[in-house]
Amino acid sequence: MTRALGKDADGPQPDRGRRTVDAPAVARTPTGRKLQLAALVRHLREKRQLTQHEAGREVWPHASAGSVQNKIARLESADTGITPEDLDALLRLYDTSDVHRRLASTLNSDLSQRGRWQGYRSIYSESYRRYVDLEEDAELIRYVSNERIPELLQCEAYVRAEFVHSTDGIEDLTVRASRARQEGVLLRADPPWFYAALSESALRRVQGDEVVMRKQIEYLVALSERPNITVQVVPFSSRSRPNVITHKGILERFALLRLASPGVIGELPRHLDYAFTKVGEELSWSDEVQHYEDLWSRASSAALSPHESRAFLREVARDFR
Incomplete structure (x- = not known):
């Protein structure tokens, strides 16, 4: 059974009400x-x-x-x-x-991208620019990740740990870009609903050192306590649900982004859904949204509840002391 979207099984659903033609949700980007x-x-x-x-x-x-x-x-x-x-x-x-x-x-107005990708935003490739824009426009973001903490959930120490031997200034640009994305998406006044299903391997794989990882796990706990952010962990094994296959075939890295329909409720689908997949550092747009919806259902169903996940995260943080 698919776990209900929300802070807990009976929590709020990611639907901010039906929009009408008179009050369309015009995208920011x-x-x-x-x-x-x-x-x-x-x-x-x-x-x-x-x-x-x-x-x-x-x-x-x-x-x-x-x-x-x-x-x-x-x-x-x-x-x-x-x-x-x-x-x-x-x-x-x-x-x-x-x-x-x-x-x-x-x-159709103000569609020019001229000058929008300068400064710290210049670090993004063409494929990432589309994703970063839609991330800002999304009403609902669902993310499945293995081996690595999703970029929107990374603390500064974790970001910097990727650039230990960097001398070209890209580290500071990346930190600024990371902070700006978090402030512009997750931490703004009217944030989207954000759900992440994380493999335990993303928590155990050390980036930097144990101090960095402890900071990162504690940061995840703090973010997960915000009303718009739900973090669930898919553990290596589940004694409480031994028949659930928690890893194999589930935790492919991808993101599902949902935008509001452009104001024609009752005639158009209520949402516009897009899937992005990541192999290595390459990000690609996928038309197979239903395939990733199914994968999301499997991953979130196999995951611990939000409450259990926070307890699990705190245990992992203690392991890095």
């Missing part, structure tokens, strides 16, 4: 707004029962058939933008309401 716009225009086209080719031909009548379909397909997958004039023509074709036109115009 250009990446999130682009994805919301893509979902909105795809929904409006399908509602009018038009193909991508039919829609594109009306907006760009002098372009080739393949070109117009490609433009709509790329717009609906958030691979490209659209000018305000072309967006207005598309919405007129879709016979869109004034409310939806205002929403689409808002989502």
